[in-house]
Amino acid sequence: MLRPNGCQGLIEHIIEAVTKHDAKNSRPSERFLAFDGDPCTTARRLLGQRLVHIVNGQRLAGMIVEVEAYLGAQDKAAHTYNGRRTARNKSMYLPGGHLYVYFTYGMHHCLNIVCGKPDEGVAVLIRAVAPTEGIEMMFSHRKKAKKEKDLCSGPAKLAEALAIDLCHDGTNLRTDTSLFLEQLRKRSLSDTKITRTPRIGVGYSEEWAIRPLRFCLRGNAYLSR
Numbered sequence: 001m002l003r004p005n006g007c008q009g010l011i012e013h014i015i016e017a018v019t020k021h022d023a024k025n026s027r028p029s030e031r032f033l034a035f036d037g038d039p040c041t042t043a044r045r046l047l048g049q050r051l052v053h054i055v056n057g058q059r060l061a062g063m064i065v066e067v068e069a070y071l072g073a074q075d076k077a078a079h080t081y082n083g084r085r086t087a088r089n090k091s092m093y094l095p096g097g098h099l100y101v102y103f104t105y106g107m108h109h110c111l112n113i114v115c116g117k118p119d120e121g122v123a124v125l126i127r128a129v130a131p132t133e134g135i136e137m138m139f140s141h142r143k144k145a146k147k148e149k150d151l152c153s154g155p156a157k158l159a160e161a162l163a164i165d166l167c168h169d170g171t172n173l174r175t176d177t178s179l180f181l182e183q184l185r186k187r188s189l190s191d192t193k194i195t196r197t198p199r200i201g202v203g204y205s206e207e208w209a210i211r212p213l214r215f216c217l218r219g220n221a222y223l224s225r
Contacts, residue, residue, distance in 0.1 A: 032181035033174055035096030035115050039069035039122045042096075042115040043215045047189055050182040051129055053162045058137055060162045062129030062152055063184065065217040066224055068199045070112070072122040077205035080121030091170040093119050099179070101159070101169040108156035109165045113173065113181075127155050127200070127214070129162075130222040138162070154224040193218050200224070 032049045035042060052061045070078040079089040079102070091100040092114055100112040100123050112123040129152045131138055138151045138161040145151045145161070152158035159165065164179070173180050196212040203209050216223050 030183050031174070032183040033097070035113065035173070036117070037096075037115060039071050039115055039124055040213070040215075041188075042113070043067045043069040043124045043213075044188040044194065046113065046124060046126070046181075047194065047215060047217055048185045050132070050184050051126065051158075051162070052133075052180055052182055053164060054178040055134075055137065055163050058134050060131075060134035060137060061182075062131040062133075062158070062162070064126060064128075065130050065220045065222050066126075066128035067215050068125040068127055069213045069215070070123050070125065071213070072116075072120055075205075076208040077199060077202035078121070078123075083121070089121075092121050092123050094170065097172060097174045099164075099168055099171040099173060101164060101166055103166055104156075109159040110155040111159055111164050111168070125155060126158065128153050128216075128222055128224045129158050130220065131161065149222055150225075153222055157224075189217070195219075 034045050037045065046064050046067050049064050050061055051064055052059060072078055072080050073083045075081055080092050085093065088102060089100070091098055092112070094114050095118045096115040098114045100114050101109055103109055110125060112125045114123045116122045131148060131151050135148060135151070139145060141163055142151055142157065142161045150157070151161045168179060171179050195216045195218045197214045198210050198212060199214045
C-alpha cells in the first residue's frame, strides 16, 4: 500500500518492487568470489549481491543493500586498528572470502566479509539486506519484527534473521555449502545508484568517524533504521 505522502511514497513503492523483482528473478549458478580487492572496492561490489544461508534445507536469502568498509590497522574504528590481534578478531586476518562474526553488547551478532590479502585485517560489515527467500522462517527467528522491512534492516537483525552466529566465524564463503554469496551482477553499481555516508556508531574513532565509508543502495526501503 502506498504511503499517503504522494510522490515520495510512490518512489519508495517502486524502489521496493524493483529490489524484490531483481533479487527473485535472477538466479545465477555462480558464486560471488570477488573478495581480493580493498575494502571500499569490495563494499561497492557487494551491493546488489545475494547472501544465502541454508538452514535445515531451507534457503534464507536476501540482496545486500547496505555495507560499511573497515580499513585495518590505520582505521581507528576497525577491530584491527594499530595491528591489534585477539582471539575475538583472528578471523579478520584470514584471506579474503572468510566471515568474521563477532558478538557485541552481550546479545547481538554482526557479520563481516573479510577481503584483501591474508593478514591485512580488513573487512566489510553487512549492515542490511532485502529479504527474498525463506521469509517465514526469518520471522520465526525474529519474533520482534512486525514487517518484512524490519527483518534485516540492521547488522544484528540480519544475523538473527539468517541464523548466523559465532559458530559461523571463519566460514570460507568460497567453498562452504550452506553459507555463501551468489552473484547477481558482475559489475559494481554506478555512483548514481549508491549513497555514501559516515559509518554508524563509530563516534569514538576521531577523524575516522566522518569518513564516508558506509555504502547504500540509494533510496532503498530496506536500509538500517
